[in-house]
Amino acid sequence: MKLLNHTLKYLSITLFVIISIWAAIFYVNMLDEVYDSLDDGLDNYKLLIIKKAEEDSSILSKKEFAESNYEIRELPESIAISRKDVHQDTLMYMLNEEDYEPVRMLTSAFTLNDKYYELKVISSMVEEDDLIEDLLYSLIWLYVAMIASILIVNNFLLKKTWKPFYLLLDQLKQFKLGKDAMITPAETQVKEFKELNEAVSLLLDRTLETYQGQKQFIENASHELQTPLAISINKLELLSEREDLTENNLVAIGQVIQTLERLKRLNKSLLLLSKIENKQFQDNEQVDINAIFKNLIEEFSDFAEYKNVQISFQENGQLYTFMNKNLAEIFITNFLKNAIVHNTENGSVDVTVNSSSFTVHNSGSNVPLDGQRIFQRFHKKSNEKNNTGLGLAIVKAISDLYGLSVKYDFDNGHKMTVSFK
């Protein structure tokens, strides 16, 4: 639920409750005031009638309301003495409404010329049901109007107010460590947004610093390891050119060079892995997977021939993807290399490329591999000295980086399926 609607939900509930309570109180108060005013009027009227009766006794014989709004009846003294003024609601037939309508009636008693009379004065009054109905409709309209205006305010004014926030959010979504584009927060007068912008900028600065530090560390580590390796290998290469060496010496030097080469490869693979995981490969482009396969299969042909492995390539579709070209080559190289290395004499490697996936199937041992563990670092069979144990870890790092799915199946051989989005 969006923030705007979220506040609206709570606001509408609160408003509903407040308006309802307010309506009840308002109704009671208003009615109270109306009665008060009516009763005052009736009291005044009573006094006027009594005064008039003192001057004109004919009205004492007015025993029906009829056209006027009072009636007078004689009362025995005993009842009249205990009579007090009573205001009450009652019903009376109204000609115009053709219905009984509520009226307010004052029942009183007075004495004139030693005689006692009962006086009833009426006044038409508010129709309560109509009042409630009117009030209800007014309130509903008020409620709707308020919600509508809040909606409008939310959508226009608040949206405008929250603009710096959404702008920042968009930029954060796009943000990638190591890319040059920095976050540029929008100017805002709102204190919270200002603080948010500052906090995000600070956080990013620190993260970038860490990232740069790490990058620097990887490069320094590379430098520190590569140079001694370079010196050792090159010195041995020079040494092996000396004329006074026996064949045994040469073999020994050759073995040391091979061992150092292994160390070099291991170092290179570890660096590559860190670089991928640190997202240091940024320059993505449209990559033609079919072409890379064709090219690499050609590169591997001598190796495959030497291992007596037949490589077949089938194109069911053209596969393009958007990634770093170097990584794409490394990715595919690792599949091909694995498929050739872990194969049998007279075995085969079958590559199939579809428009959104490719599979590399190879003959090999009859034991299915552990589909989870093969992608872990240094997971390898102990006797393979030429395998760094990082090949599939690199594959996994690359597939994680680009959101590709890599699946291992045992299907009359080992099958790797890579699906692109």
Added chain:
Amino acid sequence: MKILIIEDETELMEVIRQSLEKENFRVESAGDYDSALNKIISFDYDCILLDIMLPGGSGLDILQELKNLDKSDNVIIISAKDSLDDKLTGLELGADDYLTKPFHIAELNARIKSVLRRKSFGGKNTVELANVKLDLDDRTLHIDNQPLPLNRKEFDILSYMVVNKNRLVNKTSLAEHVWGDHMDEADDYEFIYSQIKNLRKKLKESQAGIEIQAVYGLGYKLVVL
């Protein structure tokens, strides 16, 4: 031919110097930023090997200075940083090549000779040895002026061996040069033998004055018969 090595690692510099002196080059060296700057301003070199990380400054600044002096076209950057940024900056500043440490001596040799060929023979990119003539631009081989067709890998092997004549070329070095970096982990590079076998046969049949010898356990050596 005069070559300047700008490299702060004394041992590495010494190995490169020894290797280059075997090729009869005159070699000078500089171990830090200031002495390197002095040398490039005072003298002319046919080829400069330039390390990027130096005490006292960056090799890229030296390259910039060389560019200002219009001398940057014969520079080969040798760096432990396999950094695309540095590579691009270096090449933009006019460097001829970029080699990542650790490299093989034979590879360095091949790159240096490529720079020197471009500088010396008026753009004619050919190598001649005995009765063998290689044109590296057209990728053709002539033996006694008779063309001998080679496949891509055979040609790459032969040209690499020819520029490293009389030197022992490590099989890893040869594999990386011809097959690319992809072939690591590939069973001690024994697979390169079949291409070499074919090449040897072709050379022998055409009575070439050169021969590729195997050095057991290590690699190959091209000698003039």
